[in-house]
Amino acid sequence: MRxxxxxxxxxxxxxxxxxxxxxxxxxxxKIDFVIVNAENADETGVGLTKxxxxxxxxCGVDVITTGNHVWDQKDIMSFIDKENRLLRPKNLxxxxxxxxxEIYTTKNLKIGVLNLMGxxxxxxxxxxxxxxKKFMANYKLKEDYDFLxxxxxGEITSEKNAIGHYFDGKATLVVxxxxxxxxxxxxxLNNGTAYQTDAGMCGDYDSVIGxxxxxxxxxxxxxxxIKHYPAxxxxxxxxxxxxxxxxxxxxxxxYSYIFGGQLSKN
Numbered sequence: 001m002r003x004x005x006x007x008x009x010x011x012x013x014x015x016x017x018x019x020x021x022x023x024x025x026x027x028x029x030k031i032d033f034v035i036v037n038a039e040n041a042d043e044t045g046v047g048l049t050k051x052x053x054x055x056x057x058x059c060g061v062d063v064i065t066t067g068n069h070v071w072d073q074k075d076i077m078s079f080i081d082k083e084n085r086l087l088r089p090k091n092l093x094x095x096x097x098x099x100x101x102e103i104y105t106t107k108n109l110k111i112g113v114l115n116l117m118g119x120x121x122x123x124x125x126x127x128x129x130x131x132x133k134k135f136m137a138n139y140k141l142k143e144d145y146d147f148l149x150x151x152x153x154g155e156i157t158s159e160k161n162a163i164g165h166y167f168d169g170k171a172t173l174v175v176x177x178x179x180x181x182x183x184x185x186x187x188x189l190n191n192g193t194a195y196q197t198d199a200g201m202c203g204d205y206d207s208v209i210g211x212x213x214x215x216x217x218x219x220x221x222x223x224x225x226i227k228h229y230p231a232x233x234x235x236x237x238x239x240x241x242x243x244x245x246x247x248x249x250x251x252x253x254x255y256s257y258i259f260g261g262q263l264s265k266n
Contacts, residue, residue, distance in 0.1 A: 001109060001246060003149060004031045004257065005175050006239035007069075007199030009041040010210030011230025014203035015052060017237055017260060020226065022060045025259060029241060033106050035113060037151055037177045037199070039066040045211060045230040047072030050079040053086055063087065063104060065115045067153030067178055083203045089117035089153060091131040093124070101135070102143050109246070112145035114171075116163070118154025118178075128152075132163065136170055147172040148150040148249070149242075154178055157197050164195040172251055173242045175199050180209035182238045182263075183254060192250030200238030205262040207231035236261030 004026070009015055022054065024113050026034060036056060041048045046069045053064055063085050070088045071077060080086050080098035090100020100115045114135065117125050141148055148171040154160050160176040169191030175198075176183075182200025189195050201210050208216035211228045218225035237259040243252040258264055 001032050001108070001244040002030055003033045003035065003111070003147070003173065003242050003244060004029065004217045004239060005149065005151070005173065005242070006034070006036045006202050006237060006257075007177050008180055008201045008203075008210075009036060009038045009202050010180065010203030011040070011045045012043050013199065013230060013232050013235040014172070014210070015041050015055070017235035018061070018202060019059045021237065021260065025175045025237070026060050031241070033104075033111055035063045035149055035151070036061045036202075037063060037065045037067065037153070039069040039153075040201075040203075040210065042073050043230070045228060048076060049073050050075055053079065053083065057085065062106070063102075063113050065113065065151040065153075065177070067117055085186040087113060087115040089115050089125060090135070091116055091126040091128050093126060100119065109147070112139065112148040114148065114150045116150060116152050117161045118152065120159050121155040124245060128163065129166065131158070132166060136167075141170055141172075146246065146249055147244050148172040152176050157183070160197050164189065164193065164197075168193045169250070171243050172249055173240070173254065175240055182258070183257070186240055186254045188251050188254055192248065194240070194242045194251035194254035196240050196254065196256065199240055200236075202239075203235050204231035204233040204238050206233045221224055234261045236263040238263065250266050
């Protein structure tokens with residue numbers, strides 16, 4: 001079983017790259033299951049819509065995860081209750097529309113996908129380690145599902161690193177999202193869980209984390225600028241591929257995945 005996880009999709013650039021290339025990339029890389037964090041996929045660079053989700057499902061995405069921008073496009077609130085392939089962070093304050101965990105079946109194998117959000121420098125939500133502790137008390141690898149993929153949407157590397165070790169041996173893959181910059185630390189942890197601190201983004205890297213670079217610089221320098229808006233150049237698809245062990249549910253290998261755009265040129 002080979003799973004592809006793609007980091008935060010940003011704006012039209014990132015969305016178009018997925019719609020135009022994902023099916024072929026799935027075929028080339030022999031991917032069995034695709035998870036995409038799409039919380040920035042709207043043309044504004046924040047949130048996502050029903051139309052975006054449906055387009056992604058048509059082009060090969062199996063599950064969409066999100067983060068702190070999940071509610072920025074309001075129509076998603078009604079859609080998320082009807083679509084079990086769209087997740088929001090499980091530790092959002094309850095009650096919240098949708099859910100943060102689901103089990104999916106492909107090739108007669110069950111894949112659990114858990115969406116969590118960090119507490120440090122993020123929007124207020126329930127304690128992520130308490131949520132993880134309760135989750136692991138109720139669900140077990142190779143009992144409730146064959147594989148478990150954890151999207152940890154967080155700001156700081158230490159919190160992501162800690163959650164990776166916390167799930168080591170209990171998840172197939174723990175991968176960070178939110179910071180939009182891919183980290184060079186893809187590895188299998190001591191107890192068999194694949195890990196990367198941040199998957200990076202699917203967007204134009206000639207930018208400031210996916211947003212127009214000139215406008216972003218002006219905002220930092222407190223010059224006249226307008227509201228953030230996404231860069232529109234050729235996007236890179238960034239993420240990780242994990243080769244899963246069917247017998248143990250853990251990882252055999254994990255690879256950083258980079259396709260197209262500026263990052264593929266280096």
